[in-house]
Amino acid sequence: MGACLICLGESPPDDSGGRYHRACLRQLFGVEYAPRIDLDLLHLSARIEPEIGKMSISGMQRKALMRLSKDRSCLQVAEKSSRYILKPQLETYSHVPENEHASMRIAALTGMQVPRLGLFHLADGSLAYVIQRYDRIRRKHRRKLHQEDFCQLAGRPAHERGQGTAGECAALVARYCGEPEIELRRLFQHLLVAYWIGNGDLHLKNLSLLRGEDGVYRLAPAYDLICTWVYGDKTPSLPLGIRNKDLRRHQWLDFGEQHARLPRADAAAILDAILGCTDAALALLRRSPMPEELRKSYTRLFKKRCRALA
Structure with a gap:
């Protein structure tokens, strides 16, 4: 059994899938199970590319704005009201999601402020990096x-x-x-x-x-x-x-x-x-x-x- 794909902590995962701590999932998603992502890398890329112009996220990596489904069972691509950012694997550089995840976790060790984040599998089994947007405030009416x-x-x-x-x-x-x-x-x-x-x-x-x-x-x-x-x-x-x-x-x-x-x-x-x-x-x-x-x-x-x- 590997480490929790959210915190990379020493204690073994305790969720039903054996990949996460339930407490880590609760902090990131508000539920104690990992939401599924029904898209694979190929189909996710097809969803991302046509929408790039609409997404107000700077940076060179491919990114998709995501939100939880109403029943919180899966992460979906969102044109608006997004709560998460997903970064899939790249063709040009290998295992960037795993690299960024470890780097951000190291930053957190030093006391730096980092958003909630983790690694999650797409439908094809490849790992993607998911980060919670810190520029969204959840009140009665969500605002940016x-x-x-x-x-x-x-x-x-x-x-x-x-x-x-x-x-x-x-x-x-x-x-x-x-x-x-x-x-x-x-x-x-x-x-x-x-x-x-x-x-x-x-x-x-x-x-x-x-x-x-x-x-x-x-x-x-x-x-x-x-x-x-x-x-x-x-x-x-x-x-x-x-x-x-x-x-x-x-x-x-x-x-x-x-x-x-x-x-x-x-x-x-x-x-x-x-x-x-x-x-x-x-x-x-x-x-x-x-x-x-x-x-x-x-x-x-x-x-x-x-x-x-x-």
Whole structure:
């Protein structure tokens, strides 16, 4: 029996299918069983592609907006009133759903805010990544929270998403957030974790500010965290203004002082807290359903980054 495909925790699954914890399913869907997905990869792709123009979700991966059926027995493609986002397997890169799932679970280990998420089988048996939308509030009448990504905040066109810097992101947080000191700490942690796990795709559209019900802008929960290093992308994302691709501890501490308004000791404490999650993160990777070769590549990179940050 494998690990729960939602939390990847140590305790064995206890649902009827032997794949999930009932408590994890209840948090994600409000039921203690896994909703079925009646579409296979081929038919899901046919449903996604014609609707791409209607879907207000940024990013390059194929994504489908989903909702639970009225009886909560299955996940269905939704043109409106969506509650979930589903990402199927890609033809160009192998096992991206498993990669993103493990990466997001590692981020959660460090204390980062992440949405509820999990892996679920399509009708053909392939795994898809499902994430609950954090910009929807369920009250008597469901409403959407306003979100702007950093590309929009910087006034850049979408094709310039990869031209931003970490310093530019810190300046945007300082300018727009109601509690900049708190949110700059969160941004510093987010950037560190992205580097730690080898995410070279943290561009300006993969960071956003979310306006809460109180009207205050805060850093949105993490999304689109993937170890791109295992696919050959070995360039760190959102450069710190440093040429060296293998960033060292002192360079991160310098950035924390200069851009995140952090005393050096506080920046070091954040970094050390992340490194303190190393053993738990490695154990989580071992429990992930990603293929062995992919897991080995991820683990090699992970250990290398740990040495660089120590």
